[in-house]
Amino acid sequence: MRIAIEDLSVRLSGREVLGGVRLIAAEGEIAGLVGPNGSGKSTLLRTVYRHLRPHAGRVLLAGRDVRSMSTAQSARHIAALPQERGDDFEFTVREVVAMGRSPYKRAFAADGADDHLAVATALAQVGLAGHEGRSFGALSGGERQRVLLARAFAQQPDVLVLDEPTNHLDVRHQVELLALLRAGRRTTLISLHDLNAAASLCDRLHVLHEGALVASGPPREVLTPGLLAEVFGVRAAVLEHPLTGDPLIAFDHRAAADF
Template identity: 50%
Template sequence: MRVEFDAVTVRMAGRTVVDRLTLDVRSGEVVGLVGPNGSGKSTALRCLFGALRPTSGVVRVGGADVASVSLRDNARRVAALTQESRTELDFTVREIVELGRYPHLRGNRRLTARETEVCKDALRAMDLLALTERSVVGLSGGERQRVFLARALAQEPEVLVLDEPTNHLDVRHQIALLSYLRGCGRTVVVALHDLNLAAATCDRVAVLGDGMLREFAEPGLALRTELIRTVFGVEATSITHPATGDPQVLYALSRPSTSEEATS
């Protein structure tokens, strides 16, 4: 399903957080949002899943203005994982994932056999079958993150909106998740801090800085050295991964000068 940001601006507390953002995400495409803290990534995503209304401009999903669609109806098409996803309730993993079916239910109707299987598929995709009857309260941060991801998948969305989904995940589960996103066939809009993960996962990358779109292109162009320097304020070198051909970023760490260097 196609996603469009059409000149979207968001102003909060007298500050422009997102400034005339225009993006056209093709159906089935994986698009990454990258940028420094405060660049507007999370705010833009909130507009997409309906938690925030733009000050001006329009966000469309499948041609429909998100602001004109009820949250429940939007949740049938768009599933979101936010950085604030959490629960302190003593629910089992299975129960949390089954909540993903809520937008599709009417009243107190029980899950059908098919819906139960959908939830099981989501648990399997996030490597959670062995934890199904465990309480989420006793899980690690990474395990909880996978539970919330499985809940999003259980919604059977056409669009996945993910804000830093690799937070708390170990390397194996980061790779498993991003590999899943590449092959899931859904439209995915994902905010990532790790530029190398973005390069390996995304069809195109949108680089944000100070709320504005600085580049929207394939990873090799979007993550070029001079743009990284300008937007992120770091020195880096872009190379090609020898096995996959994906662009990768090597960072140059600043080193404290020695006493001899300081006096020379």
């Protein structure tokens, strides 16, 4: 399903943190949100999965305003992984992942065969098959992140909304997660701090700066030395990755962009 954000503005505590943002994630496309801390990435994503109500504008799912849907309806289509991980869950791994099935069930209904299969498949996708009985609270940060990703996968949504999903993951699991998202070809809105990961993963990048959208397009067109200097305040060269051919950003760690 296609996600379209139309003239979105969000105010928090009387301050506008997003203003007039327009962007899309086409069906089956991975669209990345990049920008400095405080640029509005998480706020935008929270609005998409209805944690925040916009002051103006709309979020459209296949042409329909998500605010016109019931909570259960929108949850059948959109699954989110926010930055807040819920570290205090007193549940097993399986119980946490099974929460992703709640949009399809009546309150207190037992899991059916479809639920069991969805949970098992999701755990296998994130490399945690066989860990169903472990306590979520006893897991490492990276393991918790993978469990919460499995919960989103178990929801079997049309759209994934992921806010810094590689946080707490080691390099191997970062690479595996990005490969999994790439192979799945599900419509995805994802925020990433790692610009090289964003360049490798995303079909389209949207750059936010001080609550405004300042650039959109394929990574090769968006990630220019000029934009990196203006938006991120860094000096960098954009090269070709020797293994993949993707844009590769080489940062000058000895100098800021005010050269």
